[in-house]
Amino acid sequence: MKKVLFATSALVLSAGFASAEVALSGDGRMGIIYDGNDAQFSSRARVRFNLSGESDAGLSFGASFRVDHENYSSNAYRSAARGTAGAIWISGTYGKLSMGDTVSASERAIGDLYEVGYTDGTFGGDVEEISYLTGDGENLGQGPNILYEYTINNISLYASASDGVNTPWFDTPGDTTDTDADGNPVDSADVAWSVAGKYEAENWWVALGYGKHDDAKEVVLGGEGTFNGFSVKGIFAKYDDRFTGGADAEELKHTYGLGLAYQWDAILLEGFYRKDKFDYEVADSESYDSFGIGAEYDLGGGAILAGGIVDTDYLDDTVADFGIKFSF
Amino acid sequence: MKKVLFATSALVLSAGFASAEVALSGDGRMGIIYDGNDAQFSSRARVRFNLSGESDAGLSFGASFRVDHENYSSNAYRSAARGTAGAIWISGTYGKLSMGDTVSASERAIGDLYEVGYTDGTFGGDVEEISYLTGDGENLGQGPNILYEYTINNISLYASASDGVNTPWFDTPGDTTDTDADGNPVDSADVAWSVAGKYEAENWWVALGYGKHDDAKEVVLGGEGTFNGFSVKGIFAKYDDRFTGGADAEELKHTYGLGLAYQWDAILLEGFYRKDKFDYEVADSESYDSFGIGAEYDLGGGAILAGGIVDTDYLDDTVADFGIKFSF
Amino acid sequence: MKKVLFATSALVLSAGFASAEVALSGDGRMGIIYDGNDAQFSSRARVRFNLSGESDAGLSFGASFRVDHENYSSNAYRSAARGTAGAIWISGTYGKLSMGDTVSASERAIGDLYEVGYTDGTFGGDVEEISYLTGDGENLGQGPNILYEYTINNISLYASASDGVNTPWFDTPGDTTDTDADGNPVDSADVAWSVAGKYEAENWWVALGYGKHDDAKEVVLGGEGTFNGFSVKGIFAKYDDRFTGGADAEELKHTYGLGLAYQWDAILLEGFYRKDKFDYEVADSESYDSFGIGAEYDLGGGAILAGGIVDTDYLDDTVADFGIKFSF
Numbered sequence: 001m002k003k004v005l006f007a008t009s010a011l012v013l014s015a016g017f018a019s020a021e022v023a024l025s026g027d028g029r030m031g032i033i034y035d036g037n038d039a040q041f042s043s044r045a046r047v048r049f050n051l052s053g054e055s056d057a058g059l060s061f062g063a064s065f066r067v068d069h070e071n072y073s074s075n076a077y078r079s080a081a082r083g084t085a086g087a088i089w090i091s092g093t094y095g096k097l098s099m100g101d102t103v104s105a106s107e108r109a110i111g112d113l114y115e116v117g118y119t120d121g122t123f124g125g126d127v128e129e130i131s132y133l134t135g136d137g138e139n140l141g142q143g144p145n146i147l148y149e150y151t152i153n154n155i156s157l158y159a160s161a162s163d164g165v166n167t168p169w170f171d172t173p174g175d176t177t178d179t180d181a182d183g184n185p186v187d188s189a190d191v192a193w194s195v196a197g198k199y200e201a202e203n204w205w206v207a208l209g210y211g212k213h214d215d216a217k218e219v220v221l222g223g224e225g226t227f228n229g230f231s232v233k234g235i236f237a238k239y240d241d242r243f244t245g246g247a248d249a250e251e252l253k254h255t256y257g258l259g260l261a262y263q264w265d266a267i268l269l270e271g272f273y274r275k276d277k278f279d280y281e282v283a284d285s286e287s288y289d290s291f292g293i294g295a296e297y298d299l300g301g302g303a304i305l306a307g308g309i310v311d312t313d314y315l316d317d318t319v320a321d322f323g324i325k326f327s328f
Numbered sequence: 329m330k331k332v333l334f335a336t337s338a339l340v341l342s343a344g345f346a347s348a349e350v351a352l353s354g355d356g357r358m359g360i361i362y363d364g365n366d367a368q369f370s371s372r373a374r375v376r377f378n379l380s381g382e383s384d385a386g387l388s389f390g391a392s393f394r395v396d397h398e399n400y401s402s403n404a405y406r407s408a409a410r411g412t413a414g415a416i417w418i419s420g421t422y423g424k425l426s427m428g429d430t431v432s433a434s435e436r437a438i439g440d441l442y443e444v445g446y447t448d449g450t451f452g453g454d455v456e457e458i459s460y461l462t463g464d465g466e467n468l469g470q471g472p473n474i475l476y477e478y479t480i481n482n483i484s485l486y487a488s489a490s491d492g493v494n495t496p497w498f499d500t501p502g503d504t505t506d507t508d509a510d511g512n513p514v515d516s517a518d519v520a521w522s523v524a525g526k527y528e529a530e531n532w533w534v535a536l537g538y539g540k541h542d543d544a545k546e547v548v549l550g551g552e553g554t555f556n557g558f559s560v561k562g563i564f565a566k567y568d569d570r571f572t573g574g575a576d577a578e579e580l581k582h583t584y585g586l587g588l589a590y591q592w593d594a595i596l597l598e599g600f601y602r603k604d605k606f607d608y609e610v611a612d613s614e615s616y617d618s619f620g621i622g623a624e625y626d627l628g629g630g631a632i633l634a635g636g637i638v639d640t641d642y643l644d645d646t647v648a649d650f651g652i653k654f655s656f
Numbered sequence: 657m658k659k660v661l662f663a664t665s666a667l668v669l670s671a672g673f674a675s676a677e678v679a680l681s682g683d684g685r686m687g688i689i690y691d692g693n694d695a696q697f698s699s700r701a702r703v704r705f706n707l708s709g710e711s712d713a714g715l716s717f718g719a720s721f722r723v724d725h726e727n728y729s730s731n732a733y734r735s736a737a738r739g740t741a742g743a744i745w746i747s748g749t750y751g752k753l754s755m756g757d758t759v760s761a762s763e764r765a766i767g768d769l770y771e772v773g774y775t776d777g778t779f780g781g782d783v784e785e786i787s788y789l790t791g792d793g794e795n796l797g798q799g800p801n802i803l804y805e806y807t808i809n810n811i812s813l814y815a816s817a818s819d820g821v822n823t824p825w826f827d828t829p830g831d832t833t834d835t836d837a838d839g840n841p842v843d844s845a846d847v848a849w850s851v852a853g854k855y856e857a858e859n860w861w862v863a864l865g866y867g868k869h870d871d872a873k874e875v876v877l878g879g880e881g882t883f884n885g886f887s888v889k890g891i892f893a894k895y896d897d898r899f900t901g902g903a904d905a906e907e908l909k910h911t912y913g914l915g916l917a918y919q920w921d922a923i924l925l926e927g928f929y930r931k932d933k934f935d936y937e938v939a940d941s942e943s944y945d946s947f948g949i950g951a952e953y954d955l956g957g958g959a960i961l962a963g964g965i966v967d968t969d970y971l972d973d974t975v976a977d978f979g980i981k982f983s984f
Contacts, residue, residue, distance in 0.1 A: 019629065020630035022354045052656070055630075074403075087373075099369055100358075142368075143369055163366075
């Protein structure tokens with residue numbers, strides 16, 4: 001009873017018309033990470049599946065996930081076939097609706113600071129990433145999230161949510177296995193949601209996002225401008241009741257972040273500064289500072305030579321990387 | 329000493345001749361499952377590799393498996409690289425021989441009832457699926473299965489078997505780790521086999537299948553007819569010594585199943601009814617009834633809007649789904 | 657700030673110019689393994705991603721890994737996304753540099769004996785493979801390895817190394833979890849390295865390789881000649897302080913190997929003999945003999961009928977396989 005449409009990118013493209021297809025892209029990198037004590041080789045290669053199609057009425061739809069997004073048996077929370085990695089979407093004049101391991105509305109509108117180094121910040125623990133409260137793997141104990149995006153003229157509106165259910169259901173993972181002292185599941189069954197708005201002019205934008213999960217809240221304000229090759233991006237995030245667990249009851253209060261970049265022909269210079277303030281129940285408040293600086297040289301054809309240095313209170317050491325990254 | 333032929337779908341197709349190739353297809357879905365208590369988001373995206381080639385003498389060969397069919401380290405019984413997921417085949421005038429996670433002869437000839445909902449029945453525990461005794465993951469403790477198919481005029485003959493060996497051997501999984509009280513492996517080393525025949529007319533078919541593993545037997549009779557957009561399918565399966573384990577020694581005696589569908593332009597209505605009769609050693613016999621009903625609207629281009637409701641004694645609740653499914 | 661280049665093989669090829677692309681190739685096999693006691697079905701299907709690109713200045717780069725090389729969660733040492741499976745490389749007039757699960761310099765120059773059977777030797781435990789000291793999965797506890805290759809006229813030079821660091825670092829695996837009685841990590845943090853040279857004439861070559869890790873050393877000498885369809889390959893490997901662990905303190909002293917092959921139209925006959933000598937601390941020295949013989953018939957189009965027999969002291973039985981293998 002099922003009509004299955006088999007279409008491959010090659011077949012479709014050689015026939016010269018647009019239809020449902022599966023296309024491939026890839027990325028890779030190779031180089032050296034200095035971990036504060038030793039220099040280590042670090043490399044990777046990945047392939048991404050890009051699925052796309054269009055209905056008769058002109059609705060676009062698609063999905064995207066990587067090979068390493070499939071861990072069906074070993075990790076139900078990192079599986080595109082379970083809705084917990086990658087995402088699938090439908091898009092039309094009414095906007096775009098995504099489901100899966102989507103980012104939150106706040107993160108979609110504002111994003112992170114600039115990534116440095118050939119490992120795009122991984123060598124430093126990705127401290128350029130702002131800690132958004134919901135989405136992007138934060139509350140996958142409830143299974144897939146949704147993200148809705150709508151743009152009219154210069155204004156974009158975003159809304160995202162989890163389903164508020166942490167019970168598993170056949171192909172939909174849920175996490176009720178860990179329980180607290182009272183036998184209640186540790187994983188929250190409250191809806192985790194976020195809304196955001198963004199105003200985009202020709203070479204600058206500002207955005208405001210709000211997120212909520214249980215008692216925790218976030219307000220994130222961000223903006224970016226680009227002129228004569230210079231880019232500057234600022235992010236301020238304020239959190240309420242955002243405890244990062246542990247006996248010490250560490251509470252993240254707020255984060256300031258600033259990113260700077262300068263592009264000159266094939267050369268890109270980038271840097272960021274970030275300050276996170278924590279309160280402790282049993283101690284005074286404390287600030288964590290993180291700096292990063294990097295340089296890239298575009299070799300063309302998808303190859304970029306890059307190196308970076310990160311100094312952060314989250315690590316005991318100043319760390320660095322140098323290598324080459326590829327897009328295929 | 330090895331001549332390796334590297335060929336990609338794109339290279340081959342652009343050159344305009346048929347040869348060994350790897351093509352891609354995909355599927356995805358997004359929507360909401362009502363699990364009887366809560367509504368949950370459920371989405372997925374998958375990609376399938378379709379390998380095909382032809383020998384100089386005109387033998388066709390190929391293989392097919394999905395990205396999520398690879399779990400080399402985490403699950404040896406769900407790995408295309410170990411012969412326990414997907415399948416590989418060779419086909420010519422003498423018929424088609426498949427090896428891997430194949431369906432049994434009975435299942436190949438008769439199949440299941442109609443799938444409803446955007447999750448193709450998964451939201452209801454796939455109760456539209458008939459419980460075949462062998463193949464399709466039933467006896468993977470012996471490694472790959474084989475399926476042979478031969479069609480002459482309107483008659484198709486099918487035969488399938490496991491190898492009757494449950495000891496592992498390098499890349500061929502086997503399962504002798506779990507032992508009973510006497511130290512014997514729980515997993516059976518008897519050949520699990522099935523034979524089936526099918527007669528196909530223009531708009532109807534009937535088929536009969538037989539399966540055997542250890543003392544357990546199945547006889548399955550099925551038929552389907554299509555006229556003026558209506559389809560009706562009936563399946564009757566009788567089992568002998570088919571115990572589904574547990575202290576209660578539940579024995580599946582027989583299953584009746586009926587499927588109905590009506591296609592009208594882009595609209596498809598589907599439903600099924602199924603009754604499974606069990607005997608218990610310590611109690612009276614009991615019947616499990618399952619109903620399913622669904623509707624689909626084909627948006628074209630590979631997108632189908634679909635919803636379904638399933639009421640089954642296997643679940644405590646009436647469950648439903650609604651969403652959109654895609655083919656790429 | 658990131659310029660991401662999305663390119664697929666189909667798009668690029670249809671446009672008729674060379675650029676970064678992701679291409680696919682595949683392989684598969686189906687047949688029967690006789691394990692000394694029983695005949696077992698054994699099949700598999702695999703797909704390989706072949707990524708390639710070129711910088712503006714003409715540097716080639718690429719990467720290659722299979723679907724089953726991704727086990728991100730279940731096995732960090734078999735993951736292309738962690739640099740412990742497959743490899744990534746850059747190549748130019750200065751030579752080729754690879755990083756990942758590369759072979760050692762010795763292995764790259766000399767290789768193994770001839771594979772027999774439709775499972776390419778797997779049915780016999782791959783005893784045609786010479787036991788190289790470093791690379792190719794031998795010291796992945798330190799993460800990725802590197803391999804450098806340079807060819808000038810008839811001479812090729814090879815060098816390979818691990819990074820000598822077995823501490824994990826975000827995406828770079830390390831293995832310091834297993835410790836000995838003194839609490840030191842069992843996994844060595846000494847650099848594992850190898851160098852090799854090869855002289856290639858028109859129809860013969862000779863090569864010499866040296867490898868070192870901790871106190872263990874290897875010297876490997878190999879050569880191969882082909883004339884009138886006959887091929888002969890000889891390998892001699894001598895090891896120092898190469899203990900293969902266990903209470904018995906088994907020490908591998910040296911390996912002799914000889915391969916013979918004859919190609920006649922579509923028919924290929926192959927065989928190998930190998931002797932490994934071990935010393936035991938608590939017993940006399942002992943030799944392990946291994947024989948293998950195989951025949952192949954090329955059906956064309958990527959399909960090869962093949963069978964092999966292996967008799968080795970490493971297994972208690974004489975084993976055999978027969979089946980068909982495919983390239984896609």
